[in-house]
Amino acid sequence: MxxxxxxxxxxxxxxxxxxxxxxxxxxxxxxxxxxxxxxxxxxxxxxNAAGRMLAGTRTRIFALTAPLRSDTYAPAHMAFVLAVVTAARAFDYDVLLLTEDEAVDGLRRVSSSRLVDGIIVLDVSVEDERADLVRSLGVPAALIGVPGDAAGLVCVDLDFEAAAALAVDRLVDAGHASVALLGHPSAVYERGSNFPVRFRDGFLARAAERGVAASFSMVEKDAPEIRQAVSAILDAHPAVTGLVVHAEEGVHTTILEAVAGRGLSIPADLSVIAGVPTFDTSSFTPPLDVIPLIPADSCVRAVELAVQQLEGPIEPRVELVAPKYRDHGSVAAPRPGG
Amino acid sequence: MxxxxxxxxxxxxxxxxxxxxxxxxxxxxxxxxxxxxxxxxxxxxxxNAAGRMLAGTRTRIFALTAPLRSDTYAPAHMAFVLAVVTAARAFDYDVLLLTEDEAVDGLRRVSSSRLVDGIIVLDVSVEDERADLVRSLGVPAALIGVPGDAAGLVCVDLDFEAAAALAVDRLVDAGHASVALLGHPSAVYERGSNFPVRFRDGFLARAAERGVAASFSMVEKDAPEIRQAVSAILDAHPAVTGLVVHAEEGVHTTILEAVAGRGLSIPADLSVIAGVPTFDTSSFTPPLDVIPLIPADSCVRAVELAVQQLEGPIEPRVELVAPKYRDHGSVAAPRPGG
DNA sequence: AGCTGCTGTCGAAACGTTTCGATGAGATCG
DNA sequence: CGATCTCATCGAAACGTTTCGACAGCAGCT
CATH class of the missing domain: 1.10.260.40 (lambda repressor-like DNA-binding domains)
Incomplete structure (x- = not known):
């Protein structure tokens, strides 16, 4: 050689x-x-990479700490991992993958052995030990997601409040006067990530602002319970003509089946928007309007911010990425009769 | 520092x-x-990692080339990626993740810059350019999966023939005289990975050896087609009392529903075994006996073989990992009446 | 003609390890 | 009691870059 x-x-x-x-x-x-x-x-x-690392001050490697637990939603995670790697490569950076088992120890190891120039943290939870670690390490880092205490950290995330507000706006602009949000199982709101909470709050706040009636229900994961939840909300709030669904992949199809089962057609009887899924909703029957969670958006920005920090510390911040709306025809004006 | x-x-x-x-x-x-x-x-x-790499001959990093395409089955891939990282860490190796876009260029880059000591190749397809590359690079490498031309390569994979044979044996040992295999969509057998073919051939071969009737049907992914395929095979071969399913995740539940829909109960009327899934079949209703595809098994071995090659070339080979059987009660003796 | 400034190139130091060969101090032996 | 051996330690070279400072050569200026 x-x-x-x-x-x-x-x-x-x-x-x-x-x-x-x-x-x-x-x-x-x-x-x-x-x-x-x-x-x-x-x-x-x-x-030679080693010679280069030693002489230069850079290793041209970022650590990516991703849970990769079996209980996390795999396709979404994979998409984020992929997006980070792709974004890093655009800056000529390689990505070293650290898993859950080694979250804290691994980060400590790779950063104090100077194997990596910075850290990208994926799937941040409210109480995330990696957040504290990153803070104390003083290494260039960007979190994708917002921990409970984001002080001193550089975080990037979708603007979930704005996403929910956007959904409400679309429905209200189309003429709907009563909207509902079907959300995650209750456990998700109590612990874990905070974005479901932000989405919910954004939904309710914007509905209040726009002066429309709004309701919120949590939906469990089992099909029978989903069907029941749909019935419950439509029975309790017969005026609801606009629905926003913020849930995991399988749930949407069951909700659509339940809606169809009640003889309601979309969008004639009911307008529906899927909130921040990571999967494709355009192949649903019917295809749903969607405010997608686009991994590349946050990941590219996170990598950019990590790269910026290579030159020296930057102002800590929580950067919220603006949501986008994709129209697939599942929102229409409510039927005059209501 | x-x-x-x-x-x-x-x-x-x-x-x-x-x-x-x-x-x-x-x-x-x-x-x-x-x-x-x-x-x-x-x-x-x-x-310091760089100093160490430069002075020693090792970087203590493996490259992992994984497709991470959105069209691959994400949970399975994630499990394999995770298993490779975990196995590598056991040897004090870190893992650098290369994606599809950069498969060949990336491997070339990291190996000729001596950034990695070896390469783990995931999700090998029949015609895999990475196989040729690895051959020409002459770098320690292990493939998880078997390419069309495995000459000169070190490959590890589940023994799919043995897995299928094991399924047949279990059914025949329980007394079944006519068995059927429900496989992947036809497209999968024509191009892509070769393991579905190996599973099918192992199934048919062992059934012939054991002198039992065997049939094989390919099943598409849509629920209506799945239901139809189940009906077709049970109608065409009324004597079938043992079923082996080799398909992707969603398909199993639909098959189970279709079986239940025909008034058949498992295992009283029909014994069923799930072949080499990467997901949990014990939570199905009913829970299915399973010959699981255990990512750790192949990944640990692949990493071991890569580590061995650090000391010098080893004999090229295709190592097949023995399948395991997990009993969840979905196989029983056929009803005397048949 | 002498100075200044620029361009293109070079030599050498530095980065932080690992590892080879050497060396000194004791212990062991005849 | 000197020769030999072992054990613990040391000095120096090597790994392959990047980068600083220096220096020729040359053009432009006064």
Missing amino acids: ANIHDVARVAGVSISTVSYALSGKRPIGEKTRLRIDEAVRELDYMP | ANIHDVARVAGVSISTVSYALSGKRPIGEKTRLRIDEAVRELDYMP
Whole structure:
């Protein structure tokens, strides 16, 4: 395997010239550069990563700490992991994957051995020990998600309040005067991530602002309970013509079946919007309007912020990514009769 | 951040002594070692990864190339990724994640920059460019899955033939004389991975060996088609009393519903075994006997084989991991009446 | 002609380890 | 009691880069 000395010898220059030619950090004469390029090609030279890490101050590696537990929703996680890796590669960074078992120890290890230049934290929970660790480590880091105490941290997340508000706005703008939110199982609101809470609060707040009636129900995961919850909410609030669903993948289809089972058609009788799913709702029957959770959006920004910190500390912040709306025809004006 | 010189100074020894004390590669006097340990603790010393890589011959990093495409079955992939990371950590190796977009370029990059000591290849397909690349790179590598041309490669995979044979044996041993396999959609057998084919062939071969009637049907993914396929096979082969299902997650529940819909109860009327799923079948109604695809089994072995290659090339091979059987009560003797 | 400033290149130091060979101090032996 | 051996330790080289400071050569200026 050729090294920089070989290249220098073949090109008839010094190694520092080769280094500068390749990094472009100092001007190099036209002819010299060509000779060096030629030598690089001829020898199939690629700089040794370890030498580079040692001499430079950068390893060009980020640690990605992701739960990858079996109880987390796998497709979503995979999409986020993928988005982080892709975003990092755009900055010529590689990604070292740390799992749940090793969350704290692993981060400590890779950062104090200077194996990584920074840390991307995925799937942040309200009480996340990794948040405290990152704070104390003083290493460039970006969290995707917001922990309970975000002080001193750089966090990126979808603006769930705005997403819920956007859903309400769409329904109200279409003429709906009574809307409902079907949310996660109650356990999710009590512990775990805080975004369901933010979505719910955003929903209720904007409904109040717009002066429309709003109700909120939590929906468990089992099909019978889902059907019952749908019936319950539609019975309790017969005026509801607009529905927002904030739930996991399987739940949506069951809700749609339950709605169809009551003889309601979408959007003629009921307008429905899916809130921040990570999966495709356009293949549902009927396809649902959706405010998607787009992994790339947050991940690209998180990686950008981590890269910025390589130059020196930046202001801690919680950056909220604006939600987007995708129309698939599941929202219409309510039927005049109500 | 303390370095080895600091430790040496505090402990009053030379840096080589510190290095030997920490690596244990040469005997160190009792008192000296204690002083060094003390200094390490006091300074919170951790060896610099880059220095270590440069001086040693190892980076202690493996590349993991995983598709992470959105069209692959996410939970299974995540489980494999997780299993590889966990297995690697057991050897004190970290894992650098490379995705589909960068499969070949990325592998080339990290191996010729000597950033990684070896490569683990996940989700190998029949025509996998990564297989050829790994062959030409001559880097320690282990493939999880078997490419069309495995010559010169170290591969690990579940023994799908044996898994299918095991399923047949269980049914035949229980007294069944006519068995059927419900497999993947036809497209899967034509292109893509080769394990469905191996499972099918193992099934048919062992059934022939045991002298029982066997049929095989491919099942598409849509619920109506699944129901129809179940009906078709039970109508065409009324003597079938043992069923093996080799399909993706959602398919099993639909099959079970279809079976129940025909008034058949498991295992009284029909014995059923789930073949090599990566998900939990014990929570199905009824729980199904299963020959699981256990990510850890193949991944641990693959990592072991990669680690072995660090010392020098080993014999290329395809190592097949023995299948395991988990009894959940869905297999019983066929009803005497048949 | 002598100074200044710029461009292109070089030499050398530094990054932090591991590891080879050497050396000193004791213990062991004849 | 000197030769030999072992054990613990040390010094120095090596790994392959990046980067600082220096320095020729040359153009432009006074």
